[in-house]
Amino acid sequence: MTAEPARDHGRRARADRRRTELMGAAYELVVTRGFRAIGVADIAASAGVSHGTFYNYFANKRDILDAVIDHCFVRIRDLLLGPEGDDTPTTLDAFCARYARVVDRCYDLVATEPGLVNFFLLEASSIDDAVLDRCLHNARAYAAESVAKIRLGIANGYLNPTLDPEIAGEVLLAILVSALLSALRAGSDGLTQDRVRTQLVAFLRTALGAQSD
Template identity: 50%
Template structure:
């Protein structure tokens, strides 16, 4: 297969995934069929089945897309060892919380879909989400361990437990973003409140 054909296949697959992504978020996974996806892209059923076995198969690709968005655009890729002070640690955390709200605005319905719908589809989806959460937790643990070793985080902290706590706090931020002000909290308030909590609970005082 030529590189041009490979590029075309990659583009067509991405179009199908984007179509499914938009439809699942706007109308719900259970309300969408393969016919809806191919109609949005303007291709035949046969084209769909060149890339995916069924609707459940393309859901995996949509989940991958959502996890990639969360990883790249919310969590970011700041190396743990690049953080040298409590102020930098808290600033990095605040940026992540702020990016959660930005991502929720940029991709309406995505976080709601991941939190409440995708996780209820079947056990395999839950397992994949939990694996990703484990990766996020491991990254948070690295940041905590770095802070402890450099002396700006409380030395009595268990790095792994503290990493799990950071992930739980991030989940609270995601839920607040999904509620879109229904909790009476503006994004800046959530960012400041959660960051102050982390500073007080994790810092050396």
Template identity: 30%
Template sequence: MREETRRDIIDAAFDCFATNGYHDTSIADIATRLGIGHGTFYRYFQNKRDIIDHVVDDLFGRVLEALATDNAPAAAETLDDYRAQVGRIADGLTGILYSDPRIPRFLFTGTVGVDAELNKRMFSVLDSANALTAGYLEHGIERGYLRADLDVDHTAQAVMGMLLAGVIACARDAGDRGSADDSGPPEQQRELSIAIQRLMFDGIAR
């Protein structure tokens, strides 16, 4: 039960799921990619359904870590601070999504449509993200640099939706670019990021 093998299996599974989706990936695929016997898989994971949870765990862990690294968790005290903070988070996410194109692809083909259970979990993650965002907004209201009548919960939901649009765009681009790691400059992503920020802070009206 070498811990390294466990990691390798998670990585291989992540790769397979991102490339072919959960349902079109067989245990044999994962084992073959790793060069191990497919019986070995079952020494590390209960069953096929089991691994996806661990892949998701692992992915979220990596994403959160990456976000935490780039982002001071310090709360913004002014609108400009917040604006900058949002920019940093957006850039951070962009960086993560583009550092490994398999991430957005996996979120699609490896996460959605697998299971009612997993759906629930993903919804719950989204809830957390919403709550986090709502917290930021709440903080902004308290500090006085955001509109007092802001519906924080639903506004947070809307903001997260814009981020999702980014993830989806990445997933599509990743699909177009194939699975290779050739990082085309994330120009599109950056522009979307800017558009989101302007929408939030400047509105669209003249």
């Protein structure tokens, strides 16, 4: 690598690092204080940079929100699906056990990062239509992963072969959102974590499982 390309690579790496730092600062502020309560000055100060530096990377506060939303969804996916997120169950019992763990992780997420869940479920969609579209785009990516798992479950014989994989994938997404909402209510409506886990998993087993002869 010649000197000039090496310098270009170094500049790009520094720019990517600075952009990531700004996004990380914005993320922390959004989930702790809310998007509407912060400004560019708060983000720049949290990242330890000047106003001018911020505007080298993002046009305004609304512009950085897109990066924050994408990061939120990546974090939610990683935290809820866990280290086995890309694994594929080979039996109905394993499939149900996997989603029982997802339900429990919904409660863990609300307990450890309530601001993230509140932003994702309650604030983000009310900011503007573009934010809602971006949230839906990210949610569809999770649903697409779920559709792939449904197809494999059908192929492996433990999910009902008459299922529409697209609809069943949406059901799995709805299960996740339902568990998060129940966790936010913290059992105030009588829906304890054990009850929510048991009932949601039983629903999955009955609604999606292959019928035994």
